[in-house]
Amino acid sequence: MRTRSLLLAASAAILMSGGAKADEGMWTFDAFPRERMMAAYGWAPDQEWLDTVREGAVRLNGCSASFVSDNGLILTNHHCISSCLAAISNDDNDYLANGFNVATMEEEIVCPGQRADIVTSIADVTDEVKGAIAGLEGDEAVAAQRAITASLTGTDACTAEGYSCQVVSLYNGGQYSLYTYRRYDEVRIAWAPEAQAAQFGGDPDNFNFPRYSMDGAFLRAYENGEAAVTPNHLTWNPRSPQDGEITLVVGNPGSTQRLLTVAQLEYIRDVQLPRQIATLSELRGRLISAMDEDEERTREGNDTLGSIENSLKVQFGRQRALTNMDFFQTLIDAEEELKAEVAGNDEIGDPWTEIDEALDYARANNLRAVYDSPSGTLYGYAQTIVAANMEMAKPAEERDPGFGEATMGRIAAQLGQERTIHLWLDELLMEWSLSKAREYLGTDDPQTKTLLGDESPEGLSERLVRNTSLTDPAARVALLEGGLEALQASEDPMIQYALRLYPQVERIGDEFATNYSSKLTDPAARLADARFAAYGDSLYPDATFTLRINYGVVKSWEERGEMVPTTTTIAGTYDRATGNIPYDLPSQFIEKEDQIDKSTVYNFVSTNDIIGGNSGSPVLDRNGTVIGAAFDGNIYVTGGSFGYDAANNRMITVSTAALQEALEVIYPAPRIVAELAAD
Amino acid sequence: MRTRSLLLAASAAILMSGGAKADEGMWTFDAFPRERMMAAYGWAPDQEWLDTVREGAVRLNGCSASFVSDNGLILTNHHCISSCLAAISNDDNDYLANGFNVATMEEEIVCPGQRADIVTSIADVTDEVKGAIAGLEGDEAVAAQRAITASLTGTDACTAEGYSCQVVSLYNGGQYSLYTYRRYDEVRIAWAPEAQAAQFGGDPDNFNFPRYSMDGAFLRAYENGEAAVTPNHLTWNPRSPQDGEITLVVGNPGSTQRLLTVAQLEYIRDVQLPRQIATLSELRGRLISAMDEDEERTREGNDTLGSIENSLKVQFGRQRALTNMDFFQTLIDAEEELKAEVAGNDEIGDPWTEIDEALDYARANNLRAVYDSPSGTLYGYAQTIVAANMEMAKPAEERDPGFGEATMGRIAAQLGQERTIHLWLDELLMEWSLSKAREYLGTDDPQTKTLLGDESPEGLSERLVRNTSLTDPAARVALLEGGLEALQASEDPMIQYALRLYPQVERIGDEFATNYSSKLTDPAARLADARFAAYGDSLYPDATFTLRINYGVVKSWEERGEMVPTTTTIAGTYDRATGNIPYDLPSQFIEKEDQIDKSTVYNFVSTNDIIGGNSGSPVLDRNGTVIGAAFDGNIYVTGGSFGYDAANNRMITVSTAALQEALEVIYPAPRIVAELAAD
Structure with missing residues (x-):
């Protein structure tokens, strides 16, 4: 029965075409499929191996990483810290353009809001x-x-x-x-290459391979102002990967939807994705033109644009997967099979119909939740300040459990952090979101009227962004801590606007919790029970941005009839360079061309099953040493929300060998080299 | 059998929910369903009525219109001639902002390229x-x-x-x-209101009702420099419509896909629409930001932006219709029924499978055709000049039949017309299309390499647009008429670029004609035969931007439980105005507020079955007199590509009563008033 169970699990949870699915799965550390991996590869990590690795694995805001020295040094991707580099840059120091490389630990700079x-x-x-x-x-x-x-x-x-x-x-x-x-709670930037080295090929090369990207960077965790003491770090191993060798990736995959019902996937396909793709594409265009021929804005907006383009590519992949009729039919068949397996099981009942009913609510009301309030950092501050004060003003028994002085302290600490805000960008985001709200809800909708009053999206955004004091951390903290009455008396237009929207935001949030999210809880749990009943515990859970491990091998795949090489070398960068954005060589690649060992393995692919959130994950060999940092997948990984395509899914990693070459030759950082070599 | 035929025709060709489908159909003038209309309304036009109306109906570039005086005066929509107004505007005269209103016929200005x-x-x-x-x-x-x-x-x-x-x-x-x-071939602008009167409510109100739009304008046809003599014009009748009265709309619906197979609709839904919506949305965003806070660009780009937003709304509607699973199932059922009806009919065979095979080619190759060359007016000129010279250089027997000196003369006349080109806008369009080509084809694709060489989309577009001589009509004509050798020797970078792309453009065009379009011809014709065999000749053809007639009635529909009024009055404009774009009152609405008869019926809805291309169509009462110009539909009309929704589909018309008020009071034009009143 074991084999059949696995097979059925495969047809239920594994969705795309081709070959063995042996490498699928984002496993929790307390349920690693040791026997399954042994059967596939004749080796698997034991509990000690797993515990050691877990202790060296780091979760960042939205990314993954690892400790690689005794002194809190953290390896992650450049794209995970590019917003930090943008935030700490100023007219004198453009750390995105030039990289970040300081001679001493004392010169490392705090990444605002970053946690480990x-x-x-x-x-x-x-x-x-x-x-x-x-x-x-x-x-x-x-x-x-x-x-x-x-x-x-x-x-x-x-x-x-x-x-x-x-x-x-x-x-x-x-x-x-x-x-x-x-x-x-305190993380500083220790080293980063030029953004152009990390982003070489830009959006066109994103989710593609062959690839030539120095997408690595080092942070450092601090404790009471001192470098954290981290003896349980992973071991840096700057060697080239070998074809066919086992690679284990340890990190925090953000979100997958591999266990949703067909109706839920249809909802994503027919309701969510079309709107998200259209509106994000428009935002992309707004940003491209706003940055065009303005060097300062190009620098300031580059990171946001990169995030938007990355999200869009993921959504395109999700859309393509869900509009592939052959693929979708396999989902329908798998669901019918599961229904048949648990038919007549009273404890399970009919979770599918219950989920359909919750979806009816979402279909009719999803735009209310999407457009309850505008986008933008400054509005976000205002909403946080207003919501916190509203919550604190409630009698304790009506307050959110867990919300109290300690929460207020954490919020104050976050609001108090210095952060560069580009007014033009915040205004652009706000204007875009308000104009989309009007477009999707309609001019005559009461919610639109609350959002806009008699103002236009353009006029309202300009008025609020240009006249708020929330750009100042001290002002933010003062408003947070002044209490509700002071807030209501404040003349800050963004605060007044957040106060105006608050009843709407709260009501819509409550309505969705009551009529949608909470209606899904019970049937979704019974659906999980149904899967356990039918297929045993050989399943892994959907990604939840918590720590997971996956195994795979360094391996090629076939594209338009040809096998794609598993590795690239630094030399390839020079061949691909056209001299024009995004294929212009980084300045240090030009300057140090004669010294650089161009034969160094740069990026490589492996079969690991990953998704957004895994960026920066340490890639380990069977000895548990770090041979790279995962930073991307090929285009097939974008469909990974809904399933793992064993034939084509490939993770892309920047090798430790290439990062070592960068640290020694291209952006020399002897102190980091020494630190990595110690132990 | 007659009833059953009609009923089956309904299930095969009529696609959306609700009530009687009596008003569906875009009928040709040689096959008007007189009996069907008599049965529904107890009245129908006779042949004389139809002939008279046909003689007064005018087709413009992409729009519809009608003769309404003896002297070639043409009624159409403002949005049909806004690109003309933009083209003839200059620093002294902004005809979009201020309207076009001249005291004498001699001052009327040619609309470049406009034909009637x-x-x-x-x-x-x-x-x-x-x-x-x-x-x-x-x-x-x-x-x-x-x-x-x-x-x-x-x-x-x-x-x-x-x-x-x-x-x-x-x-x-x-x-x-x-x-x-x-x-x-010569059409001049005679009268137009302020754009803000025509576009009041802008994109948010487009495809919505209630509506307050003065979307009317007058052109005049000329012959040898004199006003055309048009005794067979329609009769202007500036009266209010009556609820329930019959309305006939005569115009040129552009394109519908009501007779496509399910596989063809899936191709539109899963391949074409997702890419079109994403890329057009990005273009929309690029344009919005490029125009932002730049008055001149706002004026120059407004018309293009309006077209893009209108297209997008149509595509959203098409996407929504095709992702409505209930609706799509009716299509699948209807196709199965038709297959059963003609099973075993050897003359019909299996056109569905043949169409599937052609679609396989399109699925694999559609991006080649979409991205064979960039967008932009200037590149378009270059491609026309290059293609014409290449064609002329061929031996006569290899040349396109019909291509010769006469064709060259027509092309020269078009190229020779003065036309304002906004370089920033042309550059934006070119840059956008080239960057999308790279995104969708991939950086390493040979076609991308032909398009870009070593240049970036941004650098290439700037170089070509800023250095070409094709902004000058005389230069265009000289290059066209200089012959192929002179062309090849030209130093114009846009011409050189078009020469570089020409082999690619021609090859892809040929491959698509051979492997796709021509493969559809025979099976599509047999599919039509199948429908005729099964359902008789009670069918109407898909729209082809040729003259059609449709009948309907002035009638409300239900929206969120309430009946929408059939008419609006000019007074409603003042109620809706917020003072902010796009709800700011036109200057003359402010200035003449006391004189304007606000009770005048402004816009009204009727059940007529229309689609893009019908804009400007005369709306006739049963006497054949003109009571309005159709300019839009409600949101349900956007799904009209695939079917007519009898319950909800409503055409929106600007009444002749409102236009008369405009001509008499708001933008006084006594000479036009007199001309319309003369019989």
Whole structure:
């Protein structure tokens, strides 16, 4: 039965064409499929290997990383810290254009808002959570889940200085785990190459291979102003990868939808993706033109544009996967099969129909939630300040469980961080989002009228962005801490605007929690039960931006009839360079051309199953040493939201060999070289 | 059997939900469904009525219109002539902002490139065309169809001064008609309101109702420099419409896809629309930002932006219709039914599978055709000049049938027309299209390399647009007429670029004609035969931008549980005005507020079945008098490509009553008022 179970699991959870699916799966550290990997490769990591690696794995804001020295040095991707580089750049120092390379540790600069989390333990809390919400619906279920979450994360172990906890819902609520993290709230930038070296090929080369990208950078975790002490770091190993060798990738895949129902995927395909792609494409165009022929704006907007283009490429891939009729039919068939497997099982019932009903609500109301408020950093500050004060003004029993003085302190610390805000960009984002709100909701809709009043998206955005004091960290903190009455009396137009929108934002949030999210909880959990009943525990949960491990091998794939090489060398950069953006050589590649060892392996591909959030993940060999940092996938990975395509899915990694060449020759940083070599 | 035929025709050709479909259909003037309309409304136009109306109906470039005086005066929409107003505007006269209103006929200004066509006869040439291509495939079929077309349109009647002929393929090649036109090559602008009056509500109000738009304008046809003599004009009737009264709309619906196979609709839904929507949305954004805070560019780019936003809204509607699973299932069912009806009919065979095979080619190669060359007016000139010279340089027997000195003369006349070109806009369009070519084809694709060489989309576009001489009409004509050798020796960079692309453009065009278009001809015609066999001749052909007539009634529809009023009045404009773009009052609406009769019916809706191309169509009452000019539909009309939604589909018309108020009070033009009043 074991084989058949695996096979069925494959047809239920694995979605795309071709060959063996042996390398699929984003496994949790407490459920690594050791036997499965042994069967495939004759080797698999043991518990000690896994524990060691877990202790060296780091989660950043939206990215993955690893400790690679005793002194808190963190390896990640350049694109994970480019917003930091933009934020700390000024007229004298353009760290994006020139890279970041300082002679001493004292010169390292704080990345505003960046945190580093290391998993210290994982506990199964399924019984506690399911027990707390059993039999409840709607508001009551929401409240009960918030309460049990607050209770589980409110223990001494979780609230100790430098620690944090998270209740993670796995299998769409089929299982719950409590993750405890060692948290570093201060992270500084230690080294980065020129952006042009990391971004060579730009958007055209993104999600493509062959590839020539120095997409690596080093951060450092700090504790009380000193470099963190991190003896349990991973070992830096600046060697070339070998064809066919096993690669293990350890990181935080952000989000997949491999366990959704067909109706949920149709909702994504027919409702969400068309609007997201159209509106993000327009934003992309607005930004491209706004930056055009303006050097300062080009520098300031480059990171945002890169994020938008990256998101769009992912969405194009998702759309293409879901509009592939052959592929979609396999999903329909798998769902029918699962329904047949659990037919008559009363405990499972009919979760599909219940989910359909929740989707009916979402179809009719999703635009309300999307357009309850505008985009933009400054408006975001205002909404945070208003919402926090509104919450604090409530009687304690009506307040969100867990919301209190400590929360206010954390919010104050975040708002108080210095951050460069480009007014033109914030205005552009706000104007775009408000004009899309009017387009999708309609001019005559009451929600549009609340958003715009008698103003135009252009006029309103300009008025608010140009006249708010929220660009000043001290002003933000003062407004947060002044209390609700002072806030209501404030003349800051952005605060007044957030106050005007607050009832709408809160009402829509509540309505969605009651009529949609909470309606999905129970049927999604029973769907997970159905899968466990039908296919055993050989399943892995959808990605949740929590720590996972996946195994694969360095391996080519076939493209238009030809095998793609598994590796590129630095020499290829020079062949590909046209001298024109985005194929212009970085200045140090020109200057140091004679010294650079061009035969160094630059980027390489492997079969690992990853998704956004894995960026910066250490790529390990079977000895557990770091041979690269994952930074991208080929185009087939964009469909990975919905399934793993064993034949074509390839992760792209920048090799430690190339980063070593950068540290030694191209952007010399002897102190980092020495630090990596120590131990 | 008659009833059943109609009913089946309805399920096969009529696609959306709700009520009677009595008003559906874009009928040709030689096949008006008189009995059907009599049965529905107890009245229908007779042949004399139809002939009279046909003689007064005018086709413009991409729009519809009508003669409304003895002196060639033409009623159409403002949005049909806004590009003309932009082209003839200059620093002293901004005819878009201020409107166009001159005291004498002598001051009317030529609209560059604008033509006016009036159908003088329609002949069935199905036997001739089908006979010529019978049994042929691929290149031979293409050549044979070109030859018979050249022969049919090369008669004395067709080539006489001021005449032109067109072979129209109806029912996707099931039937062919020869349309003969009286053609006026010179058309001048006679009167237009402020753009803000026509565009009040802008993109947010487009495809919506209630609506407040003065979307009307007058042109005049000229012959040898004198106003054309047009005694067979329609009668201007500036009265308000009555609820429930019959409205007939006469114009040129551009394109519908109501007879396509399910596979063809899937191709549109899954391949064409996603790319078109993403890339056009980006272009929209690029243009919005490029125009932002630059008054001159706002004026110069406004018309292009309006076209893009209008196209996008249509495409959103098409996408929504095709991703509506209930709706799509009705299409699948109808196709299955038709297949069953004609099963075993050897003459019909299996056109569906043949079409699938042609679609396989299109799926694999469509990006080649989309991105064979860049966008932009200046590149368009260069390609026209190069292609014409290449064609002329061929031996006569290899040349396109019908291509000769006369064609060269027509091209020279077009190229020689003065036209304002905004370099920033042309550069923006070119840069956008080249960057999308690289994105969709890939950096390493040979076609991309031909397009870009070592240049970037930005650098190449700037170099070509800023250094070409093609902004000068005389230079264009000289290059056209200089012959191929002179062209090849030219130092104009845009010409050199078009020469570089020419082999690619020609090869891709040929490959598509051979492997796609010509492969569809025969099966599509047999599909039409199948429909005729199953459902009789109660069908109407898909729209082809040729003259059609449709009947309907002034009628409300239900929106979110409430009936929408059928009419608006000018007073509503003042209520809706916020003072901010696009809801700012036109200056003359402010200045003349006291004089304007605000109770005048402004816009109204009726059930007529229309599509893009119908803009400017005269809306006639049963007496054949003009009571308005159709200018838009409500949002349900955007799905009209694929079917007519009887319950919700509404055409939107600007009433002659409102235009009369404009001519008398708001933008006084006594000479036009007098001309309209004279019989």
